[in-house]
Amino acid sequence: MKFRLSIKYILLTVVLFLVEVLIARYGSGFLRHFIGDVLVVILIYAAIRSFLESKNVLLLILGIFVFACTIEGLQLFDLPKILGIEDNKVASIVLGNTFDWMDILAYALGCISIISMERFLTNVRNR
Template identity: 45%
Template sequence: MFTFNKKYFYFTFLLFLIEVCIAVFVDDGFIRPFIGDVLVVILIYCFVKTFGKINSSIVALSVFAFACTIEILQYFNFVNKLGWQKYQILAVALGSTFDWKDIVAYAIGIITVLFLENRKAIINNMG
């Protein structure tokens, strides 16, 4: 069902700004490759929740499956095989190098989302 949720929109916008800042200003071995991946699944989750009233677990698991699918496609070098390497923004967004640590980062991001959504539900039911 289509709905517009301002709260998730604001989170999406804020996370997008953080991701852009990480991409532009951070060049290290932890924040950019790991924290950026944790945050990107949270960003995608918030984006989906902005426009749809869908069960949080379904969205979270779908986002995790999507992120893992992209990561697995990186193993097969799909950006180059499709000739998309010339589109720099697309190539950077989709990535080009498979890494198991990325899947761990996606899992941490989704576990964080599920924890926060569960905590929010418990708090809402208390009062």
């Protein structure tokens, strides 16, 4: 990976962040609990790609998936309480407080979406 500023990924990061805020604020049910989790891994990917150019996109995506699954797994142990930040609303939202296998599925679908998007964009560029 090398440092390289990418305006398109910065814009994507901002848009996805705003969508996530709207979902957190006004969304409910499937939209908030599943689609929000699909989008969060795409948001993390876009944020990283805003500043880093990756020759191995699959490795980056795998790293993001492992990171997301690690955070999800830590929810089994009530991480905010262990860290003494359970009263911090932002930390509770970011770290979560309930483990759910459907979240892992959402992260996987988000990562698959990134791979599909990158392959599509590569094919368009190579035409």
